[in-house]
Amino acid sequence: MMDWLQALPNLQPYGDPQYFVYLIILLVPIVIAILFGKRLKWYESLISLIFIVLMFAGDRWQQFIALCGYMIWQLIVVFSYASYRKKADNKWIFYGAVFLDILPLTIVKLTPALTMGKNSMIGFLGISYLMFRSVGMLMETRDGVLKEFTLSQFLRFMLFMPTISSGPIDRFRRFTTDYEQLxxxxxxxxxxxxxxxxxxxxxxxxxxxxxxxxxxxxxxxxxxxxxxxxxxxxxxxxxxxxxxxxxxxxxxxxxxxxxxxxxxxxxxTPINFNKPFLAKNLKDFWNRWHMSLSFWFRDFVFMRLVMVFMRHKVFKNRNVTSGVVYVLNMTIMGFWHGVTWYYISYGIFHGLGLVINDWWLRYKRRHKDQIPHNKFTEVFAIFITFNVVMFSFLLFSGFLDQLWFHNY
Missing domain, CATH: 1.20.20 (F1FO ATP Synthase)
Incomplete structure (x- = not known):
């Protein structure tokens, strides 16, 4: 049944110069149309479909089937919750919708850890970025800022070809405004x-x-x-x-x-990196590194956990609350990368680093007359931040794991 898909050449996004030759040629009609104030919606959809199919052609055809199944799942979850939200608002229904939304990705991430390295059959290239988009839509629907959207808008946003495999992570309202206002x-x-x-x-x-x-x-x-x-x-x-x-x-x-x-x-589409190695502290680094992911976690995980903790008065001190949530937020990000000790330790490391960074910034504000601030101290701060980040990347790489097993 899938012989035709297996027979097609596999064309990985941005993998080699040949990919760009094909893509640029097919984008020429879109450029001409926009210059004359028109958007060729049908043509853009066709080009996106062609390149998405070629991305999963050849020996990756099973991933294409997984993508189709995943999109049906997300369509049911997102539209069911949007329909419910028009009539009522129950936090447990919302939590249930979010759980169902992230369930496929959770299975994909847990499968290698539970099956000695075997990948899940429902996984495919780009599944994480699709999940971020759909969960963002659920969050904004719950908040009441996203009230109406059509099937075509949903599919166009979720399957936007340039960013489907590697991001950046866009937001539905921003993307739709760009698309509809040339x-x-x-x-x-x-x-x-x-x-x-x-x-x-x-x-x-x-x-x-x-x-x-x-x-x-x-x-x-x-x-x-x-x-x-x-x-x-x-x-x-x-x-x-x-x-x-x-x-x-x-x-x-x-x-x-x-x-x-x-x-x-x-x-x-939002910029994803802004000279991250010139960051003066870890907080500044995360405002420059993989910005769409960092801001997504800030808006949809960090801020919401802070509000929940403060609403229920889990901690009396606001700084303790933010510190605990920093660690939780970054640990979740570590788990998102994969269920291995080095990804999780990378997340915990940055969480604790942000707690220390937050304490240091408060200390500097209280003692600004005693702590020097000049070009030398700024360069020194950049140097320290760069090396802390590089050490975290060594953790992230998993090479320490390889060294351990090689030597012991």
Whole structure:
């Protein structure tokens, strides 16, 4: 039945220059139409469908079936809750809807831990980013800020081709406003100019710098670290920096590609990275790193947990409340990456780091006359933050796990 899908060539998003050649050629009619104040909805939908199918073609055809099943599941959950919310408001119905929404992703994340590394049959590339979009819609429906949406709007938002596999994570109202209100010619020409800039910067990040760090440097440094023995050695420190830089350039490159293609399609998808290694503290770092994910957790997890804790007076002190929620929020983010000790410890590490960071910022405000603030202290703060973040990436990489099993 799926022979036709298996026979098609697999075309991974932003995986090689050939992908961009096909995509840019097919986007030309969209560019011309927007320049003349028109949106070719049917054509955009067709192009999105073609590239999504090719993304799951070949040996990934089962993931395409999983995607179809997942979209049916989300459609039932989101529209059922939206229909209910028009008539009543019960927090347990809302909690139930959120539980059902995140259930498929939870199964996908838990399956490898429970089955000795086997992947779930319902998993597919991009499932996390679809979950973030649909849960965001549930949250905004509960808040009353999202009252009406159609099936076509839902599908268009969920399956927006440029960002389906790697983000950034958009919000329904922002995306829909962009889609339905075309930019004027001057604004669109500016968007095209920025799209070209992001494409070239993305090529530098993904195909040159990430290649150097991941393919030329990282394997050799890992080999030296394993040969050196022990958990702490100079090559392991090298792995820490090389892996961290590779992680940034690879992911930032993908994000820039997604944003560039979105701009070409007349959608101003949010920026995902803003010079994160110039952050002066951990809070500043999370306002610059994977911003769409960070802001999603801030708005839909952190702020809501703070409100629940304060409403029920779980802690008397507001700072204790925010500290506990920082740790919970980042631990949940760690679990989202995967059910392994290094992902979870990465989340806990950043949660505790944000607690310390929050305490330090309060201390500085109280003693601002005693603590020097100048260019040197700012550079020193950037240096400390950079190294703390790099150590967290070493945890995240799982290489310490590999070192442990190699040596012991």
């Amino acid at each position: 930019p004027d010619r001057a604004k669109y020409l500016n968007m095209l100019e920025r799209a070209v800039h992001y494409l070239f910067l993305g090529f530098l990040y993904k195909f040159i710098l990430a290649y150097v760090f991941a393919s030329l440097l990282l394997p050799n440094i890992k080999h030296m670290a394993l040969a050196e023995g022990g958990l702490i050695n100079l090559p392991t420190i090298g792995v820490m920096y090389v892996y961290g830089l590779d992680l940034f350039f690879d992911f930032a490159g993908y994000s820039l590609f997604a944003i560039a293609i979105s701009y070409i399609m007349g959608i101003e």
